[in-house]
Amino acid sequence: MKKFSLTAASVMLVGALAACGDTAKDNAAKEPAKNETKQITIYSGQHEETTNALAKAFEEKTGIKVVSREGSSSELAHQIAEEGKKSPADIIFTEETGPLVMLSEKGLLEKIDSKALDQIEPKYRDANGTWTGLIARSRVVAYNPKVVAENDLPKTVYDFAAPEWKDRVAFVPTSGAFTLQVAAMMKLDGKEKAKKWLEGLKKYGKVYKKNKMALDAVEKGEVAAALINNYYWDLEAKEKGANNMNSKLYYFGNGDIGDMISLSGAAIVKASSHKKEAQQFMEYATSAEGQQVLTDVSAQYPLNPKAEAKGLKPFSELTPPEGALDLGEYSDGQQAIELIQEVGLL
Known part of the structure; x- marks a missing residue:
């Protein structure tokens, strides 16, 4: 095995690096490595198979890694409320919309870009654009x-x-x-x-x-x-x-x-430190491709009309109560x- 020894020049270089170590650490903290893997965290109250299928498809499409934390929708929403600005969650994906309404009223959700919202009918999403239904x-x-x-x-x-x-x-x-x-x-x-x-x-x-x-x-x-x-x-x-x-x-x-009829929905957490990637996730989840993934694995109805609910009673034939x-x-x-x-x- 080849051995290396420090020359005088090397010692001087080490000293110089040590002297500016704090600056280097600060810069490293502010600027992520160029080849660092992009990642988002989802708090999911949905069925695990449904979340995993959507996450896998999104990762393959974008290269953005998805980490999921499972729990009940209500518990996860209250956890986000308790965590406040320190919440590590980027997305919350719930089995019902009540927890999303609660987080929206507390001002803890980020507005979703129109690229995602416009793919879902207005009656299936928040009027202020802070959450949207994904499947029904x-x-x-x-x-x-x-x-x-x-x-x-x-x-x-x-x-x-x-x-x-x-x-x-x-x-x-x-x-x-x-x-x-x-x-x-x-x-x-x-x-x-x-x-x-x-x-x-x-x-x-x-x-x-x-x-x-x-x-x-x-x-x-x-x-x-x-x-x-x-x-x-x-x-x-x-x-x-x-x-x-x-x-x-x-x-x-x-x-x-x-x-x-009831909806499962998703939203971007306001405390998210990966809002760009979170917006990409919402755009994919509401797209015809993402919606097809969701309905195929869960046998629920997609809310983007371009996706098809195969084998289910046609959504247009359902007669839910008004209100x-x-x-x-x-x-x-x-x-x-x-x-x-x-x-x-x-």
Whole structure:
């Protein structure tokens, strides 16, 4: 192995470098290395597979690395609020829009560039441009036609909370989508009607811990029907083949709250130190290409009309209730959670 020794000139050079060491450190802190890998951090309350698929596609498209922190949408939003200007998050990707509304009201979100916003219809994004919906899903009824005929299913979701459905309808009170549905009921139909529905479900329905478990119960014929989101059924049908499913999807088709649509959305955190890259992410996530990635992996509806929801009931044929997208004071779901707790389901 070749050895090296310091010459007098080398010693002088080392001394000179040491003397200006502080300046060099300051410059290094201000100016990242030319070949440093660009990176953004996403706080994700979405299903892990969905976030990972979008992140991977974005990385391949742009070369920008994505680091994801997983958790519940509400918890991550409150974490960002607590972290304030020191938050390491660049993007927050939530399962529902309530947490985004909260962060926007606190002034903790950056305005998204029009290149991204213009790819999504105005009704699916914040009027001030601080967050946008990315994908949507519908509440549905999964039912087993060997146990109950479609004609015998009720015309409103409220009718499931009745004696004739004793131990025949499954629901998941811990689900964020269930909470959102209750919040919509409170806004559109009043707290008392929502409470009466919850009390009826508690008395006559069957509680499951997860939506997948509720769907499995329908598939096995343990219950006649389950209140879930469309993608649980659509993902399983995609894997098995719709003709191999024991259950089917039922839509009320009349503007009933049982057909409500909810959005998953994303925003740029104001504290982000990588705003340029974060804007690029939002532009990709709302593009036809990014939207196709999202719908293909999650079986949810893309909000860019140029992307196609393959195998799902056409988005244009859904008939959600008017006013359920903008829940106002009920957006964060807190009042709904308190009502569900009051009834004894949490």
